[in-house]
Amino acid sequence: MLHWALCQHxxxxxxxxxxxxxxxxxxxxxxxxxxTSRGDRHWLVREKVDKNEFLAHVGLGLNALYTGHADxxxxxxxxxxxTLCADGLAQLFPTAQFLVLSRDGRQVVESSRAMMQLxxxxxxxxxxxxxxxxxxxxxxxxxxxxxxxxxxLLVETAATLGRTFEFLGLEPxxxxxxxxxxxxxxxxxxxxxxESSGDKLAARWHRWSxxxxxxxxxxxGPALRRLGYExxxxxxxxxxx
Numbered sequence: 172m173l174h175w176a177l178c179q180h181x182x183x184x185x186x187x188x189x190x191x192x193x194x195x196x197x198x199x200x201x202x203x204x205x206x207t208s209r210g211d212r213h214w215l216v217r218e219k220v221d222k223n224e225f226l227a228h229v230g231l232g233l234n235a236l237y238t239g240h241a242d243x244x245x246x247x248x249x250x251x252x253x254t255l256c257a258d259g260l261a262q263l264f265p266t267a268q269f270l271v272l273s274r275d276g277r278q279v280v281e282s283s284r285a286m287m288q289l290x291x292x293x294x295x296x297x298x299x300x301x302x303x304x305x306x307x308x309x310x311x312x313x314x315x316x317x318x319x320x321x322x323x324l325l326v327e328t329a330a331t332l333g334r335t336f337e338f339l340g341l342e343p344x345x346x347x348x349x350x351x352x353x354x355x356x357x358x359x360x361x362x363x364x365x366e367s368s369g370d371k372l373a374a375r376w377h378r379w380s381x382x383x384x385x386x387x388x389x390x391x392g393p394a395l396r397r398l399g400y401e402x403x404x405x406x407x408x409x410x411x412x
Contacts, residue, residue: 172351173272173324174249176332177339179346184241188250192233196259199229223262230263245339254301257308261315268339269312271305273398274321276391277376291383295390302394320398328352 178185203225206215215225237246253260260267276298283294309316317338323331329348336343376384388402395402 172321173270173319173335174247176324176347176350177247177335179350180336180341180344182244182341183247183339184244185247185249186240189248190250190252192248192250192260192263193252193256195229195233196226196256196263199226199263200259223265226259226262227265230265234264251301254304254308257304258311261308261312267315269308269316270319270335270338271309271316272319272321272324273302273305275400276302276395277387278321280387280391291379292386292390295387299391299394302391302398306394306397324351 174185177183200222203215203222207213209216211217214220237248238244240246257269261269276295279298280291280294283289283297284291287294289297309318317335319331319335328351329343332347332351333343336347379387392402
C-alpha cells in the first residue's frame with residue numbers, strides 16, 4: 172500500500188516485488204570471498220578493492236537496470252523479504268533510503284496464517300524475525316531510516332505520508348493520500364482503520380486459543396511493546412489448551 176501510494180508521485184517509480192536482490196547479494200559476497208582467498212595473488216586484493224567498494228560497484232549495475240525501467244526516476248522497491256538483507260542493500264546502494272513499516276504483530280500473524288498458510292507458531296516467529304532484523308538495521312543506519320506504522324497510514328494518512336515525503340526530500344502530493352483514503356486498504360485484513368486499539372484487538376483475538384495467545388506473547392510481546400503497541404497480558408488469559 173505504501174509503495175503504490177508513493178509511486179503516485181511523478182518523481183518516483185515502482186513495480187512488482189523483485190525477489191532477486193537477496194540472492195544477488197549472497198552471490199556477490201561469495202564472489203568477493205573467493206576473489207580474495209589467495210591474498211595479493213588475487214586481483215581484488217592487489218588492487219585494494221575492499222568489500223564495500225566491490226558491492227557498491229555491483230549495485231551501480233543494478234541501479235542502472237532499475238533506473239532504465241524507471242525512465243530516470245527514483246525507484247521504490249517493495250519486497251518484504253529484503254528486510255533480512257538490508258545491510259547488504261545498504262552496501263549495494265550507498266545513497267538509498269529505507270522506510271521501515273511496522274504493523275501490529277497480531278494482525279500480521281492473522282494475515283500470514285490466512286494468506287500464506289503458515290502455522291501459528293511459524294507466523295509468530297516470522298513476525299519477530301523480521302521485526303528484530305529491522306530494529307537491528309535501524310540501530311546501525313539511523314540516518315538512512317524512517318520508522319512508520321501501518322495503522323498511522325490508515326488513520327493519519329496525510330500526516331504520515333507528509334513525514335515520508337519530507338524524509339525523501341519531496342513535496343507531498345494529494346494523490347498519494349487519496350490512493351489510501353479513497354480505496355479499500357491493501358493488506359488491511361483482518362482489521363481496518365482504527366481497529367488496532369487494545370479493546371478491539373482483545374475482542375477479535377478471543378478466538379485464539381489460550382495456548383496461541385500465550386505463545387504470541389512469549390514470542391512477540393517484547394517486540395510488540397518496543398514498537399509502541401499495547402500488549403496487555405489480560406487479553407492472553409483464558410483456558411489452557
